[in-house]
Amino acid sequence: MRKTTLFLMLIITAFSVSAEQKYGWGNLHFDYQSWDAGVKDLEYEQALVGIEGGMGFGWGEMYGFYDFENILDDEGNQGQTANGEIHTYLWDTGASIFTKVYNSQSPDFKETNQFIGLGYTDLKGDGWWFKPWVARQYITAHNNFGPAHDINGLNGFTIGWNGGYAFRLLNQDFLFSNWNEIELERNDDYASNNFGHEGLNGGLNLTWKITNHISTTFMYRYFYNKLGADGYGDILIYRLAYDL
Numbered sequence: 001m002r003k004t005t006l007f008l009m010l011i012i013t014a015f016s017v018s019a020e021q022k023y024g025w026g027n028l029h030f031d032y033q034s035w036d037a038g039v040k041d042l043e044y045e046q047a048l049v050g051i052e053g054g055m056g057f058g059w060g061e062m063y064g065f066y067d068f069e070n071i072l073d074d075e076g077n078q079g080q081t082a083n084g085e086i087h088t089y090l091w092d093t094g095a096s097i098f099t100k101v102y103n104s105q106s107p108d109f110k111e112t113n114q115f116i117g118l119g120y121t122d123l124k125g126d127g128w129w130f131k132p133w134v135a136r137q138y139i140t141a142h143n144n145f146g147p148a149h150d151i152n153g154l155n156g157f158t159i160g161w162n163g164g165y166a167f168r169l170l171n172q173d174f175l176f177s178n179w180n181e182i183e184l185e186r187n188d189d190y191a192s193n194n195f196g197h198e199g200l201n202g203g204l205n206l207t208w209k210i211t212n213h214i215s216t217t218f219m220y221r222y223f224y225n226k227l228g229a230d231g232y233g234d235i236l237i238y239r240l241a242y243d244l
Contacts, residue, residue, distance in 0.1 A: 019057040019059060020057065020058060021055055021057060022056040022057060022058065023055065023056045024053070024054065024055040024056070025053060025054055025243070026051065026052065026054075026243070027052050027053070027215070027241040027243045028049075028050075028242045028244070029049070029050050029051070029242075030047070030048070030049050030239065030241075031047065031049075031050070031067070031237055031238065031239045032045070032046075032237070033045060033047070033048070033221075033235050033236075033237045034235065034236045034238075035233075035235045046069055046072070046073070047071050047072045048067045048069040048070070048071060049067070050065055050066055050067035050068060051065065051066050052065035052066075053065075053244070058089075059089055060086060060087050060088040060089045060096065061086070061087050061121065062085070062086050063086075064083055064085065065082070065083050066080070066081070066082045067080065067082075069081060069106070070106075076107065077106075077107060079105055079106030079107070081102075081103070081104040082101075082102075082104075083100070083101070084101050085098070085100035085101075086098070087119050087131070087133075089121070093122075094120055094121060094122025094123075095118060095120055096118065096119040096120065096121055096133075097116070097117075097118065097119075098115065098116070098117050098118060098119035098133040098134075098135055099115065099116050099135075100113075100114070100115040100116075100135065101113070101114050101115075102114075108143060108144045108145065109141065109142065109143035109144065109145075110141065110142050110143075111141040112139070112140045112141070113138070113139050114137070114138045114139075115135035115136065115158060116135055116136055117135025117136055117158075118133065118134060119131060119132065119133035119134075120132055120133070127165060127167060128163070128164065128166070129163060129164055130161060130162075130163040131161060131162055131163065132159075132161040133159075133160050134157065134158070134159050134160070135157070135160070136154065137156055137157065137158050137183070138153070138154055138155065139151055139152070139153065139154075139155040139187075139190060140152050141190070145193075146193070147192050147193065148190070148192050148193050150189075151187070151189040151190050151193070153187060154187065155183075155190050156183060156185035156186045156197070157183075157184045157185055158182065158183050158184070159182045159184070160179070160180060160182070161178075161179070161180055162177070162178065162179040163177065163178050164176065164177035164178070165177075172208060172209075173208075173209040174207065174208055174209070175205075175206070175207040175209070176204075176205070176206055176207075177204075177207070178202065178203070178205070179202055180200075180201070180202035181200070181201045181202060183198060183201070183226070184197075184198055185198075186199065193228065194225050194226055194228065194229075195225045195229070195230040198225065199223070199224055199225040200222070200223060200224040200225070200226065201222075201223045201226045201227075202221075203219050203220065203221045203222065203237075204219070204220045204222075205217055205218070205219045205220075206219075209243070212243070213242055214240075214241070214242060214243070215240075215243055216238075216240050216241070217239040217241065218236075218238060218239075219236070219237035219238075220234065220235075220236060220237075221234060221235040221236075221237055222234045222235075
């Protein structure tokens with residue numbers, strides 16, 4: 001499954017180079033994450049810089065980001081996270097083949113998650129959208145904290161979605177968005193590191209587009225039995241972005 005998912009994403013990405021682009025967006029951003037400012041104090045803070053964007057074509061749509069993390073920490077403590085996901089349309093049905101690769105690395109851990117499943121992209125209207133998906137997950141991970149240091153293989157199912165609503169208030173442009181992932185039937189090794197066979201991962205974001213090229217976003221990042229947290233955890237994230 002691992003090689004198949006990567007192969008499909010590489011083929012689709014190569015095909016997109018010659019396909020007619022219907023829309024595209026992107027940004028360069030600076031984030032400051034406060035892990036001790038939410039409901040639960042996790043005693044960690046970090047800053048990062050990154051790039052994010054999306055594109056739409058007649059055959060499907062793509063989204064991805066790359067973050068270089070811990071930029072204010074001592075040299076050698078930096079990490080990086082990359083995410084790429086694709087909805088490949090199944091004709092005009094609104095359904096799609098959903099593929100996603102997520103990779104995060106730091107001095108203490110390395111983790112790659114690959115997903116393949118089905119999605120739906122046709123729930124949308126004037127200024128809003130909702131795109132659900134369900135996928136099988138494959139994981140490869142290594143960490144310096146236990147009890148499972150090396151994890152490889154199938155890792156259950158994930159039910160996910162992203163949605164958003166764009167609106168104007170006081171003659172200003174805003175966007176409220178949400179992404180969410182519910183992990184089910186995680187394998188025993190991953191469950192032992194994340195306190196259960198089920199978990200939750202997501203975020204609520206409010207973006208204010210200040211000018212055509214400058215925006216700021218307040219994010220509430222939440223998770224349950226995820227990111228090494230036993231039970232509920234959350235992060236407040238402040239973003240300043242240059243919109244391309």
